[in-house]
Amino acid sequence: MGDETGDKAWWTFSIDEAVRADPKQSRFTGEMDVNPVLSGGRRMLDYHKYIGLDHLLISQRPSSSIPDERVFITTHQLHEITFKMVAFDMAVVARTLESLTKVGDPTAILRRCSEDEPFWRPALTAAARASFACRELLPSIMRYLGDPRDADETFSSIEFSRFRKNLEPASGFQSAQFRLIQRGLGKSNLLSIRLFPSDTYRENYGDVHDSTATVVDPLILRHDAAVATPAKASSLALVTHLDAAAHRVLDAIGELGHGKTAAPEHIVSADIDRAIATLERILSSKRRDVSGDVLEERKRRHTAAVEWFREDMASAVVAENDRREHLRRARAGAQVLRALAPASHLATVLRHIVRADEALHDPAHDSFLSVHLRVTRERLRQVNAYAASRGEQEPSAGTGGGGIEYLGWAQKHLIPLFPALVAYREVGE
Ligand code: HEM
Incomplete structure (x- = not known):
């Protein structure tokens, strides 16, 4: 085959x-x-x-004879296979929700949300799997590369530093399936923002763009760009429909609600200011050890990057807030669902999707991104300590993208502004 x-x-x-x-x-x-x-x-x-x-x-094709490189490859592959499964499960849920809106009147939809277990079975197992994979599998697989909280060292930073340069500019940052999943979890507007980490890619891949790039830019994702941003007719497009499909079902049920309902909370200018202030701090730290022409050139690039970010963030927020304005009835639908059918199949499926989103991104918990950050910070700290102990120059902070600071910044200041199922989540358990 x-x-x-x-x-x-x-x-x-x-x-x-x-x-x-x-x-x-x-x-x-x-x-x-x-x-x-x-x-x-x-x-x-x-x-x-x-x-x-x-x-x-x-x-599995390592770049070196160093034994520890094998687990580095397989860890990434295990993630990608799991991402593939999560994306597929999101597609199953999306198709189920899309077919639910075709049922007709809101009372019939609401009834079906609690009845007809055979109709719901694929979505129930798919949503539970997506949540399980994000909560249990991904953080555990990541720990294969050495979580500082684990007693045993499963991956050596010293060995890592010996093959890491062989792989530049490749980075998990280029995982297109992860971006596809983020789209399905209501983060498309976030993905349209140009961030700063494109220098390395531009230099290495010989691209002519003279700007920062979005994380889904073909400059970064290369031949996988169509996975992160699938064409309308592609099978992967279904994955990206998940958030909207769920809101459409809630919108239909919302007809059964009473009175006017508020829109889901908007992103406010203080959120943008906080993100920009931190970005400026990160960029200025990248100018600490340089002077003269290099400093001037960096300053120019960083000022431009902040401006691009400010512009893109502002338009992403307008688009996102506008989308939320259209989710008033969906928010009412979430209230109806909580009041009338909190243990329904639909409520179960939506809860799993919210959990999957949190398990991937939440900075306050042991999410996939939190464990990734902990592992990466420790790895790079040790790599630098090893270099210093040998009197060598510290290797650059990131592999291909913006480095470790980018990760913490995006996780804390950007991603939480774009949660999945915003109209449902806000209504509370
Ligand atoms: C020792 C192991 C690892 C190190 C040192 C590391 C390092 C980094 C760094 C520095 C970044 C920021 C972008 C950049 O500068 O390239 C990043 C981003 C990323 N890495 Fe890793 N990584 C590791 C393992 C993994 C694994 C196993 C995966 C699984 C697929 C992964 C997935 C990602 C993703 C999805 C991003 C983007 C996150 C975001 O934009 O929010 N990384 N990584």
Whole structure:
């Protein structure tokens, strides 16, 4: 089976109970059949072929003979496979919610939110899996690279420093699937903001842009850019519909609410000011050890970067606040759901999506990004200490992107401004 067929098979799924319950309808035939009848009348599928072991196990190509590099590759791959699964599960939920709005009147939709378990089953397991993967799997997998809170050292910073330069400018920052997931979790407006970490990419990939880039810019994501920003007709587009599909269902139920409801809270100018003040502090720290022409050139670039950020942030906030203005009825729908059907299938699914978002991003908890930050900070601290102990120059703070400060800044000041299911979450448990 070729990769294209594999991808087609992966994304060909049905939430229709009649199809799922009937093997004649659900089983793939022709080129998508993984276990065709061969000429002798036998079927020959085995474990090895079914899970594509040949492809899977030759996809680890280290840059060095250093043993610890192997876990560095596999940790990233485990994340990407998990991201793939999370993105798929979000698509299952999105399609279920989209088909729910076709049910008709709000009372029928609300009834269906509690009844018809077979209709909900794929979305229930998918939402629970997405939440489980983000809460349990991703932070655990990340710890494979050495969480300072774990007793045993599973990955050595000294060894890391010996192969890290071989990989520049590659960085997990370029994970397009992570950006796709963030889109599905209501962060598209955030992803349109140009941030500062594009110098390294511009230098290394020879791009002609003379500006900072968004995290989904093809300059950064390269051949994977279409994954983070899928075309309308692509299978991945469904993943990006999740947040809007959930709000549309709530909007329909909102008709059953009483009176006027407020829009979800807006992002305010103080939020923007805080983000800019921190960005300016980070950038000025990057000018601390330079002087003369280099300092002047950096100052020019940093001033421009802050201006671009201010502009983009302002338009992202206008777009986001405008979107929220249109979520008044969805907010009313969330209130109806909490009051009338808090234990419904819909409420369960939405709770899982909110949990998945928090488990990926929340700075106040052991989220994927928090564990990543803890691991990275410790790794880079140790790499620098090792370099200093040998009288060597400290390596640059980041691999390809803006470095460690960018991570903490974005997690604390930007991402929380764009939560998933904003109209639902605000109404409270
Ligand atoms: C020793 C291990 C790691 C180090 C030192 C490290 C370092 C970094 C740094 C410095 C950044 C900021 C951008 C840059 O300067 O390149 C970053 C971003 C990122 N890394 Fe890692 N990383 C590590 C492991 C991982 C793993 C295993 C993943 C899994 C896919 C990952 C995913 C990401 C993502 C998604 C971002 C962007 C986060 C955001 O924009 O909010 N990293 N990493």
